[in-house]
Amino acid sequence: MKKLLLFTLLVFNFGFSQEDAWVYFNDKPDAAFYLSNPLQMLSQRALDRRTSQGIILDNTDVPIAQTYIDQVTAATGITVMAKSKWLNSLHVRGTQADIQLLTNLPFVNHIQFADASLNSRHSNTIQKTTVIHPVNKQLEVLTDFNYGGSSNQIQMLNGHLLHQQNYTGQGKMVAIMDAGFPGVNSASPFQRLRDNNLILGGYNFPDRNTSIYTRNSHGTSVLSCMAGYVDNQLVGTAPDAQYYLFITEDANSENPVEESYWVEAAEMADSLGVDVINSSLGYFTYDNISYSYSYSDMNGLKTFAARGANMAFSKGMICVTSAGNSGNSANPHIATPADAITTLTVGAVDASENYVSFSSIGPSFDGRVKPDVCAKGYAATVSNSSGSIVNANGTSFSSPILAGMVTTFWSAVPNMTNAQIVQFVKESADIYANPTIYKGYGVPDFQLALTNALSANNFENDIILLYPNPVQDKVTIVFSDTNFSGNLILFNSIGQHVGSFDISETNASVNLENLASGLYFYRLKIENKTTQGKLLKL
Structure with a gap:
């Protein structure tokens, strides 16, 4: 019986x-x-x-x-x-x-x-969308700031040099996707945000209401890395940006719906005009093991979250995403949406810029460099929900530290595209020429990125022309100096490198006949000068 x-x-x-x-x-x-x-x-x-x-x-x-x-x-x-x-x-x-x-x-x-x-049992279905597993749910402007304990995490990126030039994120909007923001409406490290009306609103997707100062405090600490301020203790990397706070994570369980909340929040961020998304979340395993992923799913195109992140980039935003904290586990690779093709994935280093063993490693399953860059994630200086300044570990904090600097950098060159910003950040990193599975391209230097970006405008005394544009087969470069040499680099609409061509006064035409039709971004380097723009291929 x-x-x-x-x-x-x-x-x-x-x-x-x-x-x-x-x-x-x-x-x-x-x-x-x-x-x-x-x-x-x-x-x-x-x-x-x-x-x-x-x-x-x-x-x-x-x-x-x-x-x-x-x-x-x-x-x-x-x-x-x-x-x-x-x-x-x-x-x-x-x-x-x-x-x-x-x-x-x-x-x-x-x-x-x-x-x-x-x-697999139904002919009218397709392969499963991957599902997400949150990273680190258990937490392991002035122009002359007193950074205190946060000095190292900002100076490592040369972020203080941008602050000294009055670039602090002003004019840019950031969306933070996380598990909750208790204390942000009351704790002293966020008083400066409140006084300057820099919190524009938000939404709680699991509860379907606007109660954002609730649930898990993980998001509170993440926000503090970007926007917290306590003189001589903590200064965020983008203290004068504007913020939307979205709860997309249910810290009490792991379920595929968190992935859908994430994409829905990204769509809301897009509709509001947000520029940068920080996501200190990552998904790999679920409470129902039938929903969990394997490394082979981390190809940047398969999971619902990765597809959403790629769409966000196609709309003009930059997604900055934690690599994950599974470096010491049986599944040490990045989670999703850190695998997304266009997301800027961030790993963790310590105060001396050494790789920290808990930081998830790359590459993506299809062999792309991941993580893309690194920032401090070991003993990072953050605020908790009560307003105490503490140290915490995790790529959950290296991501917003880096995202704040991306925002601040973009505020210095606001007319550049998201693809250009991401590329300048990568190229400024210390091991850009020799990336590794641990640190990607390494630790960015945002002063170098800014210098390179501003140099894109240094052709004012020269005549520079790419024609025809739109182009059908060959594009020709005309430069005022008849004795020149350089390089033309092309990126597609989602920021992928698609071609590099040497040019000179005797070889000034590039054959693009085999390039697919569409909009491309180009970067033209001639001698020590750089310019960029858009190229339409018919």
Whole structure:
């Protein structure tokens, strides 16, 4: 009798246990309206950011059709947990049978279960989206700041030199995705933020409300690395930027819905006009081991979070992401979305710029350099929720320290694209020519990055021309000095290096006939001068 009862229970659980899945739709029937009325879907600041970087609006900017959401919500046994306009999908929860019935709706394209083994049973599903595992849930302007204990983490990056030039993040918006921000509305290290109205708002996605000063204090410490201020104790790397605080993480459990919250928050950040996203989160394993990832999933394109991060970059933002704290574990490699192709992934070093063994290593599974760069993550100076200044370990802190400097750097050269900013940061790092799986390109020098970026404008006394632009096959470089040599470097719209060409007065044309059509960014180096711009390939 006991064996029969056990068998009955197993059958019951198999048939009726709750599953997580993504439901993808065929189209967006309201696209024409929204594309004709862009302020119905994006703020003016967001539109201005797109315009300044030459990014056009497309269907991914259009909200999911409300009629689709309503019909899925009304389906028997289905709970809609999150939505993504970029990926035209809903994250749903229900039994396998109830979720599978959604394929009968005519506007549903396919269903993707978080448990990949379920997808193989259905011809109308695709391979599972990867799911995310938070990193380090247990926590291991003035122009002449008294940095105190935070001196090392800023000076290591030469961030103090930018501060001394009055670049402190002003004019830039940052979104922080994290587990909670208790104390930010009351603790003294955040008083300067509050006094200057630099916290613009936020959202709590797990609770579906605007209560952001609650839940886990991990986000409080992360924010302090960028924006905290206590004279002679702690100064953040971007103390004068504006901030949105998004809770996307449920610190009490690991579930794929956290990945969907992350993407939904990134979409909200985009619509508000945010420039930089910091994500001190990473995902690899879940409470339900059927949802967990393997290293082979870390290819930058497979997981829901990585695809969302890549989309964020395509909209003109920069995602700065913790590499993870699994360097000493059986799975030492980066988690997602640190594997995303376009995210700036940050590993941890100590005060002497030595690799710290807990920092997750690269490369990505497909062989790209990861982490991209490093910052201090061992004995970093942070604030806790009570306002005490303490030391803490983790790439959770190297990421915002670096993200703040990216923001401050961008505030110094605000007209540059996100792809240009990221490339200058990488090129300024101390081992850029010889990256490793531990430190990537190394520790950036933001003064060097700024010097190089400003030199891009040093052609004012020269005539420089790339023609024709748009180009169909060959582009020719004209320079006022008839005796010159240099290099033309091309990047695609998501910042990937696609070509490098030597040029000179006798070899001034470059054949681009085999280059795919689209918008590219170029960097032209001639002698000791550099300029950059956009090139359209027909």
